[in-house]
Amino acid sequence: MKILFVTDLHGCVWKYHRLLAIAQAFQxxxxxxxxxxxxxxxxxxxxxTFITRDLQAHFDQFEKAGIFYxxxxxxxxxxxxxxxxxxxxxxxxxxxxxxxxxxxxxxxEFIGMNWVVDYPFRLKDRCRMDxxxxxxxxxFGTGLLSTSSGWQELDDWFHxxxxxxxxxDELKSLVRPVDMSQSIYIIHMPPAGVxxxxxxxxxxxxxxxxxxxxxxxxxxxxLHGHIHESPHTSGIWKTxxxxxxxxxxxxxxPLTYVTIDLASMEIERYxxxx
Numbered sequence: 671m672k673i674l675f676v677t678d679l680h681g682c683v684w685k686y687h688r689l690l691a692i693a694q695a696f697q698x699x700x701x702x703x704x705x706x707x708x709x710x711x712x713x714x715x716x717x718x719t720f721i722t723r724d725l726q727a728h729f730d731q732f733e734k735a736g737i738f739y740x741x742x743x744x745x746x747x748x749x750x751x752x753x754x755x756x757x758x759x760x761x762x763x764x765x766x767x768x769x770x771x772x773x774x775x776x777x778x779e780f781i782g783m784n785w786v787v788d789y790p791f792r793l794k795d796r797c798r799m800d801x802x803x804x805x806x807x808x809x810f811g812t813g814l815l816s817t818s819s820g821w822q823e824l825d826d827w828f829h830x831x832x833x834x835x836x837x838x839d840e841l842k843s844l845v846r847p848v849d850m851s852q853s854i855y856i857i858h859m860p861p862a863g864v865x866x867x868x869x870x871x872x873x874x875x876x877x878x879x880x881x882x883x884x885x886x887x888x889x890x891x892x893l894h895g896h897i898h899e900s901p902h903t904s905g906i907w908k909t910x911x912x913x914x915x916x917x918x919x920x921x922x923x924p925l926t927y928v929t930i931d932l933a934s935m936e937i938e939r940y941x942x943x944x
Contacts, residue, residue, distance in 0.1 A: 673930040674698040677895030678921035681709025681720050684944050685925045690731045696929050704895045705744025705784050705858040718751050733762045742769035742784045744858050748816040749795040772845045779847035782856040785840045787877045798837045800879050838879035853889040860894035865906030866918035870899045884911045894918040907939050
């Protein structure tokens with residue numbers, strides 16, 4: 671099986687336009703798009719237009735090509751559009767919403783999760799405490815949740831977050847593979863402490879719960895995103911936790927993607943300018 675992995679495209683149309691040609695040239699069986707799929711450089715409440723116009727046209731191409739496309743929305747994609755996104759994916763045979771789900775393709779079990787550890791930014795739609803003893807970062811303002819009528823402002827985000835499952839809880843609740851050694855976890859949030867979570871200022875913001883989960887269960891691969899500049903800052907885009915190969919391609923101004931040949935375990939990272 672050959673996999674094309676990309677993440678954090680944030681509605682960049684030219685990057686989306688390139689993916690089919692790259693997938694076909696690589697002879698990919700599966701494309702994985704790991705979150706933050708929609709534009710964030712305009713009114714976020716218009717992200718639904720990108721789903722029904724641009725994403726639908728994008729999905730049409732992969733459906734016609736017979737290439738599986740596994741994806742989910744990320745922390746910058748408003749949760750109020752999850753239903754629309756799900757309905758759009760369900761129109762196709764080869765397109766699958768992987769959020770908190772398992773999809774089996776050729777005996778490989780793909781399991782996805784799009785919750786992230788809390789950060790300073792105000793949008794909290796997909797944020798969780800890492801563990802019950804999580805220490806919050808200083809915040810840039812009150813928390814916000816998206817609703818169909820606009821923003822819901824959270825005066826006490828810390829208290830509200832404490833009422834939600836932690837990231838550790840969410841990981842425990844994921845459907846388990848039959849064979850962990852033949853499973854691939856697609857988790858938007860990177861694990862802590864292995865160089866995949868490093869911000870431009872050097873701060874490491876990954877999930878300790880994620881690290882512990884991978885260390886304990888040892889899937890074949892874990893694919894991550896979220897911290898766009900991490901590979902540029904740390905110099906690390908691929909590493910391992912035990913026998914699990916962990917990948918975080920990053921995503922800056924060039925299009926960045928990773929190709930994976932599961933048969934040979936040849937894994938390569940590429941960047942392309944517009």
